[in-house]
Amino acid sequence: MDLKKLKDYQKHIRNFSIVAHIDHGKSTIADRILELTDTVAQRQLKSQMLDDMPLERQRGITIKLNSVEVKYHAKDGEDYIFHLIDTPGHVDFSYEVSRSLAACEGALLVVDASQGVQAQTLANTYLAIDDDLEILPVINKIDLPSADPENAKMEIEEMLGLDASDAVEVSGKTGLGIPELLERIVTDVPAPQGDLEAPLKALIFDSKYDDYRGVVLAVRIEDGMVKPGDEIEIMNTHKKYEVTEVGVSNPHPVKKDMLVAGDVGYLTANIKSVRETRVGDTITSAQNPTEEALPGYRQIPPMVFSGMYPVDNSKYDDLKEALEKLQLNDAALEFEPETSTALGFGFRCGFLGLLHMDVVQERLEQEFDLDLIMTAPSTDYHAIMNDGTTKVIDNPSDLPDVGEYKEVQEPYVKAEIMVPNDFVGPVMELCQRKRGEFQTMDYLDKYRVNVIYHIPLAEIIFDFFDDLKSSTKGYASLDYEIIGYRATDLVKIDVLLNKEPIDALSFISHRSDAQARARQMTSLLKKLIPRQNFEVDIQGAIGAKIISRATIKPYRKDVTARIHTGDPDRRAKLLDKQKRGKKRMKAVGKVEVPQDAFMAVLKMNDDDIKGK
Numbered sequence: 001m002d003l004k005k006l007k008d009y010q011k012h013i014r015n016f017s018i019v020a021h022i023d024h025g026k027s028t029i030a031d032r033i034l035e036l037t038d039t040v041a042q043r044q045l046k047s048q049m050l051d052d053m054p055l056e057r058q059r060g061i062t063i064k065l066n067s068v069e070v071k072y073h074a075k076d077g078e079d080y081i082f083h084l085i086d087t088p089g090h091v092d093f094s095y096e097v098s099r100s101l102a103a104c105e106g107a108l109l110v111v112d113a114s115q116g117v118q119a120q121t122l123a124n125t126y127l128a129i130d131d132d133l134e135i136l137p138v139i140n141k142i143d144l145p146s147a148d149p150e151n152a153k154m155e156i157e158e159m160l161g162l163d164a165s166d167a168v169e170v171s172g173k174t175g176l177g178i179p180e181l182l183e184r185i186v187t188d189v190p191a192p193q194g195d196l197e198a199p200l201k202a203l204i205f206d207s208k209y210d211d212y213r214g215v216v217l218a219v220r221i222e223d224g225m226v227k228p229g230d231e232i233e234i235m236n237t238h239k240k241y242e243v244t245e246v247g248v249s250n251p252h253p254v255k256k257d258m259l260v261a262g263d264v265g266y267l268t269a270n271i272k273s274v275r276e277t278r279v280g281d282t283i284t285s286a287q288n289p290t291e292e293a294l295p296g297y298r299q300i301p302p303m304v305f306s307g308m309y310p311v312d313n314s315k316y317d318d319l320k321e322a323l324e325k326l327q328l329n330d331a332a333l334e335f336e337p338e339t340s341t342a343l344g345f346g347f348r349c350g351f352l353g354l355l356h357m358d359v360v361q362e363r364l365e366q367e368f369d370l371d372l373i374m375t376a377p378s379t380d381y382h383a384i385m386n387d388g389t390t391k392v393i394d395n396p397s398d399l400p401d402v403g404e405y406k407e408v409q410e411p412y413v414k415a416e417i418m419v420p421n422d423f424v425g426p427v428m429e430l431c432q433r434k435r436g437e438f439q440t441m442d443y444l445d446k447y448r449v450n451v452i453y454h455i456p457l458a459e460i461i462f463d464f465f466d467d468l469k470s471s472t473k474g475y476a477s478l479d480y481e482i483i484g485y486r487a488t489d490l491v492k493i494d495v496l497l498n499k500e501p502i503d504a505l506s507f508i509s510h511r512s513d514a515q516a517r518a519r520q521m522t523s524l525l526k527k528l529i530p531r532q533n534f535e536v537d538i539q540g541a542i543g544a545k546i547i548s549r550a551t552i553k554p555y556r557k558d559v560t561a562r563i564h565t566g567d568p569d570r571r572a573k574l575l576d577k578q579k580r581g582k583k584r585m586k587a588v589g590k591v592e593v594p595q596d597a598f599m600a601v602l603k604m605n606d607d608d609i610k611g612k
């Protein structure tokens with residue numbers, strides 16, 4: 001292709017993301033765009049087309065960003081190429097949002113007409129503003145009887161400082177307004193500016209492992225062009241590869257002859273090991289390298305840690321391989337080998353939040369067919385030792401004994417809660433209960449306030465969000481960021497089964513809750529651990545001091561003992577049921593402990609603890 005044609009092609013590219021608060025309708029709008037541009041044949045159109053992970057469909061949420069190429073014939077008679085990047089809305093996945101934004105020139109800011117601007121609307125808009133994107137406000141769900149588009153526009157103007165006077169009003173559900181939205185993408189989102197003649201410079205904004213093609217990189221070409229046969233270099237590692245295939249996703253992979261400056265597509269290059277590339281790296285030409293790499297992404301540190309162990313110890317290597325593959329597709333996942341006396345060989349994994357943890361666990365089980373035991377999640381702690389050194393504790397059982405350290409610090413967040421006036425009382429009560437320290441309260445408009453608290457992360461990651469939703473009838477929205485570590489009065493509670501401390505059950509608690517939590521833990525374990533053929537003693541302890549206990553009596557008879565042997569069917573069924581129940585059991589010493597027991601800490605309801 002000659003340069004003039006390529007330049008003309010570039011002028012017709014529009015790269016944009018869709019950002020919004022969770023559930024405001026990004027995926028639905030993306031579906032309508034695919035439908036209206038005939039990108040996906042009607043009969044193939046499933047709802048949430050871009051949410052291709054089985055888990056995303058089951059839960060109705062977007063976890064991974066996805067990109068797709070859309071061809072659009074505009075009213076000006078010209079054909080345009082849209083690269084649409086759908087992004088997740090949940091606070092756990094905001095790192096995916098910032099990654100996709102770096103590949104775009106524009107962002108559709110979707111706001112639900114019945115809900116207006118919410119916490120993640122603000123957070124995601126700021127990300128888009130930081131990236132200098134052209135922001136196109138879109139008011140969605142105008143079909144709802146409770147829709148108030150004018151109010152949503154006013155909030156966009158007042159709270160975000162954006163001009164919303166000509167915001168597009170749409171309904172992702174009925175398709176109303178989508179044709180106008182397509183036209184506005186053409187007129188409002190700038191075409192990419194990259195230099196076609198400069199050396200190749202491309203950003204890796206996502207990657208995944210494919211059994212047939214190896215590592216597949218999602219790339220945004222900033223300058224130059226790339227085609228199969230080219231030798232490329234990854235600037236961070238200086239490793240060189242020959243490109244085997246380039247193409248775009250529509251949303252299925254479609255091979256192309258080349259990708260040029262401005263394109264968003266995929267690239268494969270015989271990259272065998274998942275460790276060889278990192279999302280955020282820059283690709284250039286090996287022969288004619290560019291001088292400066294693109295600014296990478298800020299690596300977001302994991303905040304929630306949990307031990308992951310195969311139920312069957314011989315599956316350790318399979319788990320390792322699965323984690324490596326998953327990590328390629330999930331840059332925020334971290335893991336390192338860990339040994340537990342109770343559970344054997346496994347990994348300590350770091351996640352962005354509980355939803356992220358759930359998603360990783362489910363993906364490992366569904367996509368890699370593994371049975372896992374996970375230990376209760378915790379945040380990381382800093383133990384300031386007597387000699388002044390800091391020890392990072394990401395496993396509660398590693399906290400040194402009292403007397404060896406001066407203090408323990410835990411991560412705190414600044415939590416911003418947006419809520420209608422009427423619910424300020426319950427929100428403050430909840431934050432107070434979660435050891436929160438009140439900061440400020442700003443009136444956003446006549447009806448809503450932004451309440452700011454500093455709260456220990458450990459209190460936020462468990463059930464804060466659910467409690468917040470239930471105490472505000474679903475009206476509150478939350479955004480938070482880590483602000484640092486603070487010393488608080490924390491203690492480690494060990495759990496002993498028949499006098500044997502079980503490292504995987506240890507947890508850290510604020511001293512004021514320790515006694516109640518230990519009691520609750522022992523009584524929960526008593527319910528969760530099945531009877532064995534010997535007595536099981538459960539104890540909670542701080543150091544050598546036992547602060548709670550419970551006993552599980554032995555069972556007397558074999559479940560099948562009374563079944564008549566002439567009923568083999570029933571006997572088989574019973575044994576089978578027993579076996580299935582056992583699947584998630586782990587023999588800890590002599591005691592069979594089910595998966596649930598390791599998560600018992602999560603089940604402790606703090607209303608019970610505080611005696612409310």
Ligand SMILES: Nc1nc2c(ncn2[C@@H]2O[C@H](COP(=O)(O)OP(=O)(O)OP(=O)(O)O)[C@@H](O)[C@H]2O)c(=O)[nH]1
Pocket residue numbers: 020021022023024025026027028029060061062063087088089090140141142143144170171172173174
């Ligand atoms: N009535 C109405 N419902 C809509 C409209 N658009 C989306 N919805 C519904 O709103 C819910 C959320 O829509 P999604 O498209 O999944 O929202 P999302 O923003 O992609 O959510 P995440 O990907 O999880 O962040 C779904 O139940 C949709 O059916 C609309 O225009 N009108």
